[in-house]
Amino acid sequence: MSSRRHLVQAGETLAVIAGRYNLALAELTAANPGIDPRRLRIGxxxxxxxxPAEAVVKTTGKYGYAEMVRDLDALKAAYPFLIMDSIGHSAAGRTIPVVRLGTGDKEVHYNGAFHANEWITGLLLMKFIEDYASAYHRGQPLANRDVRELFEQTSLYVVPMVNPDGVELVHHGLEPGDPHYEQVYRLNQGSSDFSQWKANIRGIDLNDQFPAHWEEERNRRSVAGPGPRDFGGAAPLTExxxxxxxxxxxxxDFxxxxxxxxxxxxxxxxxxxxEPAGAEAVVQRLAQVSGYVPVKLTGSDAGYKDWFIQEYRRLGFTIEAGIGVNPLPIEQFDTIYADLIGxxxxxxxxxxxKDSAY
Structure with a gap:
């Protein structure tokens, strides 16, 4: 709903008024369907x-499942063209949201927070959702890119938090009444410090769960059972x-x-x-815009990216954001985001x- 009125002054057009309030012209026109922009009258x-008076997604503190759900509701209210759904539920029953941005027939997918103590990646994706939606809404470029063109050519599906239970565990631990309490504390050697926990709430590393030479990864890891990290489960796709x-x-059709x-x-x-023949050329472009180093991995299997490439022979990337010791401090967020928005x-x-280079 609208809460303010502006009285037209001499010489003003809707475009001038939109600029005064930092609005897109289309946004102002939509809020005034009964006004003919060619026949404005003084007064x-x-x-x-x-x-929103300020950014919805705050990037200065810990970011968990509750913050994500709250921000998704606020973003949907601010940008009704966002399409929000769920891909399913976590082991503890939490909904795993997915956000669609764009109307194009070419589909792209980004995900984050497979690993619980890498929760900052969920915040990274949530901030991108907001900035991309805002730029599109206002008809403005984002990082010197024509967002409207990208929006019309692609449909981006973002799953910001694949492992919501694990993220909440890292931030808040568990209360004694939780059905997972005894097992989780036993797996964590009785400690209430879950800052190094990577797995889901059942102690399974979700990024070692995919049927891409899963057995080889299990043998390489040599982890006997569930725990804070690196156990890929009793079989692929159990979680x-x-x-x-x-x-x-x-x-x-990503x-x-x-x-x-x-x-x-x-x-x-x-x-x-x-991987497809053009993958190495593509990663060089990603490296150029981010400053990150392309690495051709060997001796690593069972990850989501691995499975996607194996299954579809299309472009799949794992982006190792930031540098330091997990969990990365929130003070790094602005630097990481500046590197990766491009x-x-x-x-x-x-x-x-549409790019002839690939």
Missing amino acids: QAVMIPDR PEAIAIEAFTRSR QLVMAFHTQAQEIYWNYRDL LMLEGLAIGSG
């Missing part, structure tokens, strides 16, 4: 639509979070996927020589299929 009332994102991926992790300032782009936009440009 005529123009309704000024409410907008509801991994099952959900695998099924979601199969339900779409041309490119990016899984955001921390920390190395590196981009992993290959898998057992199954990479995320470049991924959309590549995924659109």
Whole structure:
């Protein structure tokens, strides 16, 4: 609803008024359907639509599941063109949200927070959702990119938090009445410090859950059972979070996927020589816009990116954001985001299929 009125002054047009209130012209026009912009009268009332007074997604503190859900509600209210859904539920029953931005027929997917103590990647993606939506809404560029063109060419599906239970565990621990309490504390050697926990609430590493030479990764890890990290389960795709994102991926036609992790300032782009022929050229472009180092991995299997490349022979990337010791301090957020916003936009440009370089 609109809460303010502007009375037209001599010489003003709707475009001038929109600029005065830092609005897109289309936004102001939509809020005033009864006004003919060619026949404004001095003293005529123009309704000024409410907008968020400040950024929705705050990037200065810990970011968990409750903050994500709250911000998704606020973003949907601010930008009704965002399409929000769920890919399924976590082991503890939490909904795993997905956000669609764009109307194009070329589909791209970004996800974050596979690992609980890498929760900052969920915040990274939430901030990108807000900035991309805002730039599109206002008809303004984002990091010197024409957002409207990308929006019309691609549909970006973002799953900010694949592992919500693990993220909440890292931030808040568990109360004694929780059904997972005894097992989780036993797996954590009785400690209430969960800052190093990577797994889901059942002690399974979700990024070792995919059927891409899963047995080899299990043998390489040599982890006997559930715990804070590195146990890939008794078999591939036993965990509801991994099952959900695998099924979601199969339900779409993604041309490119990016899984955001921390920390190395590196981009992993290959898998057992199954990646498409242009992948190395593409990763060089991603490296150029981010400053991150392309790394051709060997001796690593069972990850989401690995499975996607194996299954579809399309572009898949693991982005190791930031540098340091997990969990990365929130003070690094602005630097990480500045490095990676261009990479995320470049991924959309590549995924659109309009780029003759790929």
